[in-house]
Amino acid sequence: MPKKIAPSFYFIGNHSVLDFINTKIAVGGKPVDLLADFSDLLEWLVKARFIIEVEANEYSRTWGSGKEGEAVVTTARALRSALLSLVEQRNAGRDVSEHLEQINGLLRDRVITTKLVQMENGFAEKREVKVRKPTDLLAPIAEAAIEFFSHCEMQLVKKCENPDCVLLFYDQSKNATRRWCSQKTCGNRMKVAAFLERRKNQ
DSSP states (O other): OOOOOSOOOOOOSSSHHHHHHTTEEEETTEEEESOOSHHHHHHHHHHTTSSOHHHHHHHHHHHTTSHHHHHHHHHHHHHHHHHHHHHHHTTSOOOOHHHHHHHHHHHHTOEEEEEEEEETTEEEEEEEEEOOSGGGGGHHHHHHHHHHHHHSOGGGEEEOSSTTOOOEEEOOSGGGOOOOSOIIIIIHHHHHHHHHHHHHHO
């Protein structure tokens, strides 16, 4: 498969969980998966500030050319699907245990170390999550999901009102009036379409 050139990732969701869900988009009415391979996943994690570039390069050398890299992309897509299902079902009263397990399972075997380090003006706590296997790379997303679904108001999660767009965002605007994933793209596009429609009907 040729390496994608465009489109790139979208960070318009106001939360990393929604930004992760938004790695599957629609172009020309057709679904496009921006997580085509392990390198794409690492790139997203860097841009989302879950890992740094040096770490991404190390993980790429360790797992990028083998089946482990392919497997974690499959797991990432399954996690993304579970997150989207939880958003769509909201509090519908349905059994979502299967989706919850996609999140909780990634955190079950996590190894976390905490140590005291000396700073210029005293001491500080430093917390590190050990990455021992490829799926550990998804733990920060799972952890963000716990925070998101526990503390965010699901009624403020919205889909862009452009019918051709599938991107989601958390509406933090005044009076929760945001309508578009981006005012510059979908917002302007839909306003132009509405203007042309009004002119046609005059």
